[in-house]
Every structure is written in C-alpha cells, then in structure tokens.
Amino acid sequence: MLNGVRIGIIGTGWVGSSVAISTLHAGIAEELLLHDVRPDVADGEALDLAHGAAFYPSASVRSVPLEELRQTDAVVIAAGRGSRPGETRLDLLRDNARTIRQIADRFRDYNGLVVVVTNPVDVLTYQFAVASGLPHAKVIGTGTMLDTARLRQVVGRTLRIAPQSIHAQVVGEHGDSEVVLWSSARVAGVALRSWPEWSAQVEHRLAEEVRRAAYEIIRRKGATNHAIGLVTATLLRVVLRGENRVLTVSRVQNGTLDIRDVALSLPAVVGKLGAVDVVAPELSDAEREQLTRSVDVLRQAIAALERGLSPDGGRQ
Numbered sequence: 001m002l003n004g005v006r007i008g009i010i011g012t013g014w015v016g017s018s019v020a021i022s023t024l025h026a027g028i029a030e031e032l033l034l035h036d037v038r039p040d041v042a043d044g045e046a047l048d049l050a051h052g053a054a055f056y057p058s059a060s061v062r063s064v065p066l067e068e069l070r071q072t073d074a075v076v077i078a079a080g081r082g083s084r085p086g087e088t089r090l091d092l093l094r095d096n097a098r099t100i101r102q103i104a105d106r107f108r109d110y111n112g113l114v115v116v117v118t119n120p121v122d123v124l125t126y127q128f129a130v131a132s133g134l135p136h137a138k139v140i141g142t143g144t145m146l147d148t149a150r151l152r153q154v155v156g157r158t159l160r161i162a163p164q165s166i167h168a169q170v171v172g173e174h175g176d177s178e179v180v181l182w183s184s185a186r187v188a189g190v191a192l193r194s195w196p197e198w199s200a201q202v203e204h205r206l207a208e209e210v211r212r213a214a215y216e217i218i219r220r221k222g223a224t225n226h227a228i229g230l231v232t233a234t235l236l237r238v239v240l241r242g243e244n245r246v247l248t249v250s251r252v253q254n255g256t257l258d259i260r261d262v263a264l265s266l267p268a269v270v271g272k273l274g275a276v277d278v279v280a281p282e283l284s285d286a287e288r289e290q291l292t293r294s295v296d297v298l299r300q301a302i303a304a305l306e307r308g309l310s311p312d313g314g315r316q
C-alpha cells in the first residue's frame with residue numbers, strides 16, 4: 001500500500017466498481033473514495049467493498065460528495081452511461097459529454113492525475129483536458145490500453161505464448177478506427193510476421209476480434225467491466241509508483257507524428273507526472289494511412305461536439 005495515497009472514483013456502475021476492486025487488490029491506495037450521482041449506489045459499493053477488507057492490502061473505502069474528490073492523488077472518471085447493443089462509442093458522445101463537462105468544471109484547480117474511462121474515451125479525454133485547463137500529460141484516457149491488452153491475449157492464445165511475452169500494440173482511437181501495429185509486433189525479438197504459420201488472414205481475423213470485442217461482450221452481458229478495471233488499476237499503479245512504463249494511453253497530442261489538437265493513443269512513457277513523453281512508433285505505409293483516418297474520425301467527433309450536434313457515429 002502506498003502511504004497516504006487517496007484515489008477517487010466518479011461513477012460506480014459496472015466499470016467503476018470493477019476499477020475499485022482491482023485498485024484495492026493492487027494495494028496502491030490507503031483511501032478509496034467513491035462518488036456516484038446516485039448516492040445509494042456509491043454507499044452500497046463502499047459497504048460491500050469494505051466488507052472484503054480482510055482479503056486485500058490495508059485500505060479504507062467510503063462514499064463521499066464530489067467536492068471531497070478534489071483532495072485526492074488521482075481520480076478515475078467512469079460516470080455516464082455505457083453503449084447499448086448495436087451502438088458505436090461515438091453514439092454515446094452527446095450524453096456523456098454533458099456529464100464530463102460538468103465534472104471538468106469542478107476540477108479546474110485539481111493537483112492530481114485524471115484518468116478518463118467514460119466512452120467515447122478519446123473525445124472525452126480531449127474535452128476534459130480543454131474544459132478543465134489541466135496539463136495535458138495529467139489528463140489520461142485509458143485509450144487503447146484495453147485494446148492492446150486484448151490484442152496480446154488473442155495473439156498469445158493463437159501462438160500458445162503468455163500475453164506478457166507478446167510485444168504488440170494498438171494505437172489511435174479506442175473504437176472502430178483503431179490501428180493494430182502488426183509491422184512492429186514481436187515475440188522473443190522475432191517479428192510476428194516471420195513467425196511460422198503467420199499470415200495476413202490471421203492478422204485480419206485477430207484484428208477484427210479485438211475491434212469487435214466490446215460489442216460481443218455487451219451483446220452477451222450488457223457491459224464490459226473486468227478487463228477495463230484491471231487496465232485502470234494498472235495505469236493508476238504505474239503513475240502513483242512512478243514506474244515509467246510505456247503504455248498505449250490517450251492524451252491530447254502535441255505534435256508526435258504531426259498529430260495535435262486531438263486526443264488519441266500512442267505509446268507514452270507514463271510516470272509520476274503522467275503521460276509526458278509520447279513515443280513515435282514505426283509505422284508501415286498502411287498503418288500510417290489508418291492512423292490518419294483515425295485522427296479524422298476523432299476530429300469530426302470533436303467538431304460535431306463543438307457545434308453541439310450528434311456525430312454520425314464511428315463505424316466506417
């Protein structure tokens with residue numbers, strides 16, 4: 001447990017409650033503070049989690065008013081609704097943007113790290129950063145960290161190798177226009193593309209499986225929560241312990257690969273000061289083209305939001 005560390009979670013539905021349990025197991029907070037617009041839900045989650053105290057590293061859990069979350073080291077935003085079956089993440093934009101803007105207004109002078117999880121996560125990370133005026137490195141969206149985790153799992157399953165040993169990443173939008181960087185994917189220093197029995201068909205099938213993962217889970221159980229809970233707790237740990245790990249997180253970009261004024265995921269070194277150093281990955285021509293398309297999709301969504309209109313969705 002990190003002494004004195006306080007972590008807040010705003011929105012304690014499927015995702016917020018999974019972030020909470022993963023964060024407690026990770027042993028990174030002395031205090032975990034929960035807030036929901038439905039106070040009973042946050043109270044109930046806090047009680048339920050507190051009853052498990054014998055089984056995770058020492059920490060207290062309680063529900064609090066939003067104001068109290070301003071005195072935390074990191075706050076996770078999982079407030080807002082999830083996708084409905086058949087809906088894209090960008091369809092969610094109008095509803096959740098209102099919620100994010102209200103929260104950002106209350107965090108203008110916040111000193112901690114903000115982790116945005118609410119979808120569409122890239123557009124809302126951008127919106128939170130702009131509306132709050134906080135340093136861009138300290139407003140981080142979980143972005144394609146989840147898609148990268150899914151990619152490593154499906155590639156590992158295919159090769160019968162643990163996901164921890166698969167070096168492959170997804171960048172761009174956390175959504176339909178995401179880009180799998182197959183050209184630089186490696187296992188044991190060997191390019192995945194020279195691995196026995198690897199083929200363009202395998203790539204296509206696995207990329208599609210990763211891209212459709214959330215839809216498939218939502219169709220079956222109505223939400224996704226466990227993997228994003230683990231992803232978010234890992235991100236919190238990396239920041240609060242200053243691990244300087246490279247993660248594919250979303251932030252407002254400031255010129256890497258000539259991308260700026262939009263939030264999306266590129267590999268970044270993440271540590272105490274947030275996602276400060278963004279790394280330009282090697283890209284094939286096709287990957288560069290796909291990334292440009294992803295930037296366009298997100299710019300259109302931001303523009304639609306700024307015009308106060310509903311965008312026409314992210315499915316291309």
Ligand SMILES: NC(=O)c1ccc[n+]([C@@H]2O[C@H](COP(=O)([O-])OP(=O)(O)OC[C@H]3O[C@@H](n4cnc5c(N)ncnc54)[C@H](O)[C@@H]3O)[C@@H](O)[C@H]2O)c1
Nearest residue numbers: 011013014015036037079080081082117118119121223228
């Ligand atoms: N970024 C990712 O990879 C990822 C993965 C899974 C889900 N999500 C997103 O996370 C969000 C939450 O999903 P969920 O399944 O937990 O939804 P949910 O409906 O179960 O929970 C959302 C919670 O937010 C609360 N809430 C709404 N407005 C609020 C406000 N202004 N202040 C405080 N609380 C508020 C609701 O009362 C509810 O308890 C969705 O936008 C979903 O799409 C993102």
